Amino acid sequence: MNIHEYQGKEILKRYGVRIQEGIVAESPDKAVEAAKQIMAQTNSKFVVVKSQIHAGGRGKGKVQGSEQRGVALAKSVEDVRQISENLIGKVLVTHQTGPEGKKVNKVLVAQDVFYPGESEPKEMYLGILLDRSKACNVIMASTEGGMDIEEVAEKTPEKIVKEWIDPAVGLQAFQARKIAFGLGLQGEAFKEMVKFVTSLYKAYVDTDASMFEINPVLKTSDNKILAVDAKVNLDDNALYRHPDLANLRDITEEDPLEVEASSNDLNYVKLDGNVGCMVNGAGLAMATMDIIKLSGGEPANFLDVGGGANAKTVEAGFRIILKDPNVKAILINIFGGIVRCDRVATGVVEAYKAIGDIPVPIIVRLQGTNAAEGAKIIDESGLKVQSAVELKEAAEKVRAVVANL
Amino acid sequence: MSVLVNKNSKVIVQGFTGSEGSFHAQQMMEYGTNVVGGVTPGKGGQTHLDRPVFNTVRDAVEQTGADVSIIFVPPAFAADAIMEAADAGIQVIVCITEGIPTEDMVMAKNYLAGKTCRLIGPNCPGVMTAEECKVGIMPGFIFKKGTVGIVSKSGTLTYEAVDQLTKAGLGQTTAIGIGGDPIIGTTTKEAVELLMNDPETEAIVMIGEIGGGMEAEAARWIKADGNRKPVVGFIAGQTAPKGRRMGHAGAIVGGADDTAAAKMAIMRECGIHVVESPALIGETMLKALGKN
Numbered sequence: 001m002n003i004h005e006y007q008g009k010e011i012l013k014r015y016g017v018r019i020q021e022g023i024v025a026e027s028p029d030k031a032v033e034a035a036k037q038i039m040a041q042t043n044s045k046f047v048v049v050k051s052q053i054h055a056g057g058r059g060k061g062k063v064q065g066s067e068q069r070g071v072a073l074a075k076s077v078e079d080v081r082q083i084s085e086n087l088i089g090k091v092l093v094t095h096q097t098g099p100e101g102k103k104v105n106k107v108l109v110a111q112d113v114f115y116p117g118e119s120e121p122k123e124m125y126l127g128i129l130l131d132r133s134k135a136c137n138v139i140m141a142s143t144e145g146g147m148d149i150e151e152v153a154e155k156t157p158e159k160i161v162k163e164w165i166d167p168a169v170g171l172q173a174f175q176a177r178k179i180a181f182g183l184g185l186q187g188e189a190f191k192e193m194v195k196f197v198t199s200l201y202k203a204y205v206d207t208d209a210s211m212f213e214i215n216p217v218l219k220t221s222d223n224k225i226l227a228v229d230a231k232v233n234l235d236d237n238a239l240y241r242h243p244d245l246a247n248l249r250d251i252t253e254e255d256p257l258e259v260e261a262s263s264n265d266l267n268y269v270k271l272d273g274n275v276g277c278m279v280n281g282a283g284l285a286m287a288t289m290d291i292i293k294l295s296g297g298e299p300a301n302f303l304d305v306g307g308g309a310n311a312k313t314v315e316a317g318f319r320i321i322l323k324d325p326n327v328k329a330i331l332i333n334i335f336g337g338i339v340r341c342d343r344v345a346t347g348v349v350e351a352y353k354a355i356g357d358i359p360v361p362i363i364v365r366l367q368g369t370n371a372a373e374g375a376k377i378i379d380e381s382g383l384k385v386q387s388a389v390e391l392k393e394a395a396e397k398v399r400a401v402v403a404n405l
Numbered sequence: 406m407s408v409l410v411n412k413n414s415k416v417i418v419q420g421f422t423g424s425e426g427s428f429h430a431q432q433m434m435e436y437g438t439n440v441v442g443g444v445t446p447g448k449g450g451q452t453h454l455d456r457p458v459f460n461t462v463r464d465a466v467e468q469t470g471a472d473v474s475i476i477f478v479p480p481a482f483a484a485d486a487i488m489e490a491a492d493a494g495i496q497v498i499v500c501i502t503e504g505i506p507t508e509d510m511v512m513a514k515n516y517l518a519g520k521t522c523r524l525i526g527p528n529c530p531g532v533m534t535a536e537e538c539k540v541g542i543m544p545g546f547i548f549k550k551g552t553v554g555i556v557s558k559s560g561t562l563t564y565e566a567v568d569q570l571t572k573a574g575l576g577q578t579t580a581i582g583i584g585g586d587p588i589i590g591t592t593t594k595e596a597v598e599l600l601m602n603d604p605e606t607e608a609i610v611m612i613g614e615i616g617g618g619m620e621a622e623a624a625r626w627i628k629a630d631g632n633r634k635p636v637v638g639f640i641a642g643q644t645a646p647k648g649r650r651m652g653h654a655g656a657i658v659g660g661a662d663d664t665a666a667a668k669m670a671i672m673r674e675c676g677i678h679v680v681e682s683p684a685l686i687g688e689t690m691l692k693a694l695g696k697n
Contacts (some may be wrong), residue, residue, distance in 0.1 A: 132587050
């Protein structure tokens with residue numbers, strides 16, 4: 001599960017990780033109020049206004065139809081009002097949102113941390129994630145703050161410091177020191193970084209996170225270390241033991257069809273294509289999308305209806321797929337192992353009749369236990385549904401349907 | 406031969422008395438698997454499906470001589486069940502449970518390191534040796550005894566492959582469902598290696614999906630090992646967008662290396678017969694074996 005920057009920072013702060021302080025606001029008036037408060041606390045005229053969306057690249061991204069960036073420095077209260085008006089309720093396009101962009105509902109009004117002082121501020125990178133091949137967490141640090149870590153890894157891999165964490169004993173002090181030294185820090189900033197890394201890792205483990213990306217981590221001009229941004233991903237499978245974190249879900253950031261599907265216990269991901277699909281099992285669902293593409297169409301979605309494909313789940317699946325106006329055909333692909341194909345076929349027919357007339361061609365491929373009986377039920381239903389048994393046959397029928405779209 | 410499980414395997418079911426455990430234990434016994442008992446803490450001493458129930462895996466091992474365990478316990482308790490099985494000396498632990506927190510699996514995998522047991526899964530359909538022993542949830546009737554081994558991250562896609570093989574006249578040795586989670590007990594490479602070293606297995610089907618680097622690792626090992634047996638490979642998720650989790654917790658494209666296209670390219674370079682369409686697994690295997 002993704003959460004917003006301001007939510008991620010609240011979690012970090014709870015664990016003693018120093019953050020760029022800020023106040024979240026849902027309207028320009030509230031943003032102005034927040035800015036006044038922060039300006040008073042920091043004794044500065046400057047604040048940063050940051051749009052809160054579940055996508056990166058906000059600093060370089062622009063609001064649709066304007067030159068307003070997703071993150072902007074405000075040098076006065078009037079600036080704050082203007083920038084907030086330009087952002088809130090508008091659509092921000094970044095390299096991660098795709099051309100359709102994402103609507104900004106909130107801004108984070110944050111302190112200006114690049115204030116002048118005894119030394120030059122320095123931006124760095126810190127990330128924590130699972131190393132799948134080593135089956136343990138890894139902390140990655142880089143002196144190249146503000147840059148995409150994949151790019152750094154490709155062009156200058158020597159600038160990345162990695163520490164793998166032994167699950168039995170957790171992060172050790174020497175590892176935190178190696179990271180801080182590896183980032184070229186000394187004196188007060190070094191001590192601050194050791195504390196920062198230690199607290200950050202504790203937060204990661206305690207919240208069952210699946211990724212932390214702090215980019216940039218800043219050494220301020222007075223040698224403090226703080227998180228200027230916080231990208232936090234939480235493990236969906238562990239949310240049951242963190243009800244407070246589960247509440248941080250912001251469904252306005254998700255596709256409405258995906259939200260509806262998840263409330264029906266269906267695993268659905270919306271895509272941009274023209275052929276919808278409904279499948280049992282995640283691997284077969286991905287493979288079915290690939291077949292649609294190989295047959296000349298484009299998959300409109302991923303949809304795994306799970307093991308017990310019955311009339312109720314099939315009907316819910318149909319309703320969600322049909323709400324996508326781009327869908328011009330539907331392929332149902334069920335491999336009936338334990339579940340019998342004749343039952344699934346009856347379910348498909350019942351679901352079809354419950355919905356009424358479905359305006360797009362449907363191909364139902366049922367394979368496994370009682371496959372022939374299943375095909376017979378589909379063929380004799382009188383509905384505008386084509387049946388198939390072999391996967392190849394289904395692919396050919398999709399090809400014929402797509403050719404006529 | 407075959408690998409991991411055979412007609413001599415003595416199998417216990419953890420989560421025996423639950424609805425999933427009961428249903429699949431029954432199905433496994435009907436297939437001929439020697440289920441010698443089950444474990445449900447607090448229900449020790451009872452009898453379920455004509456088999457004894459034990460409080461702990463250790464009790465079950467001591468009293469039945471079980472060497473294989475299959476786990477159907479809910480996600481919150483599954484990692485604990487895996488470690489309990491390992492502690493009790495079970496040699497092959499098959500975990501079907503989907504949705505185990507990643508941190509729990511990091512701990513469990515670490516606990517297993519250095520022990521002699523092998524974990525299959527979690528989030529997998531289990532292991533099946535055709536016409537001998539089913540330790541999982543795969544539909545038995547699609548299998549036929551033969552010489553093709555299967556390694557797969559996915560459940561229903563495994564059934565698809567097996568069904569195509571059987572219809573092409575190619576029976577199977579063992580199908581290993583390794584699971585779709587980011588942390589699993591047995592990797593693609595380890596499962597392929599088991600089959601490569603099994604004298605009865607003449608060819609291998611290797612089914613992967615987007616996310617992680619296991620298929621590339623397996624492909625490189627196959628080549629380094631001298632391409633001893635023909636391997637037909639498929640990667641699901643050629644059309645999956647970056648950064649979106651496609652059902653399985655581990656099925657997510659992070660960088661350029663874990664896309665279907667990148668994995669398929671490496672597999673081709675390593676001499677694997679890669680199919681773009683999952684509908685062609687059976688006939689490609691026939692060709693690879695020179696039988697068409």
